[in-house]
Amino acid sequence: MSTTSSTVPAVTKSATSPVRINPTTWNEPFGFDQAQLRRAPKWVLTVAGQGPVDGDGQLVHEGDVAAQVAQAMANVELVLAAAGMDLGDVLGMTVYAVDVDAVLAAYGAIGRRLAACGATPPSTLVGVARLAVPGMAVEITVTAGR
Numbered sequence: 708m709s710t711t712s713s714t715v716p717a718v719t720k721s722a723t724s725p726v727r728i729n730p731t732t733w734n735e736p737f738g739f740d741q742a743q744l745r746r747a748p749k750w751v752l753t754v755a756g757q758g759p760v761d762g763d764g765q766l767v768h769e770g771d772v773a774a775q776v777a778q779a780m781a782n783v784e785l786v787l788a789a790a791g792m793d794l795g796d797v798l799g800m801t802v803y804a805v806d807v808d809a810v811l812a813a814y815g816a817i818g819r820r821l822a823a824c825g826a827t828p829p830s831t832l833v834g835v836a837r838l839a840v841p842g843m844a845v846e847i848t849v850t851a852g853r
Contacts, residue, residue: 727827738818739830745798748852752790756803756846757782758838769842772806773813779847780820787851794824796851800831803846807834810845817847 725743734741759768759775760782768774787793802817804810810832821827828849838846 740827752851754849758846772809772844775844776813777816794826797828800849802832
């Protein structure tokens with residue numbers, strides 16, 4: 708992957724090799740790119756919000772934000788795998804948090820999983836008043852393509 712500044716480069720990469728666009732470097736410690744330029748994928752997967760629930764949809768790790776973040780990411784990976792994809796195919800990610808500071812403190816669980824795949828998808832962290840399941844602290848949506 709290459710990094711560029713504010714000009715759009717000539718694209719010669721495949722859909723799985725994004726051109727990383729980072730006009731500044733503040734995002735580097737968080738492990739994501741400000742933008743990525745890719746060729747259009749053949750398939751696009753839109754993943755509904757994945758939270759810290761078990762296979763029956765029951766909340767797990769209530770009161771433990773770090774464990775909830777890790778479980779939500781595991782659930783994202785499960786859905787990606789069911790579609791024949793992995794975190795390297797993620798085009799963008801949105802993390803919804805009831806307590807932004809607590810999720811930022813636990814963000815390493817997300818960063819480590821992304822780094823293991825060499826993935827740096829453009830990401831957004833959004834603070835919300837509440838999520839669908841009482842006690843749920845985090846929910847993650849992704850769009851992936853291959």
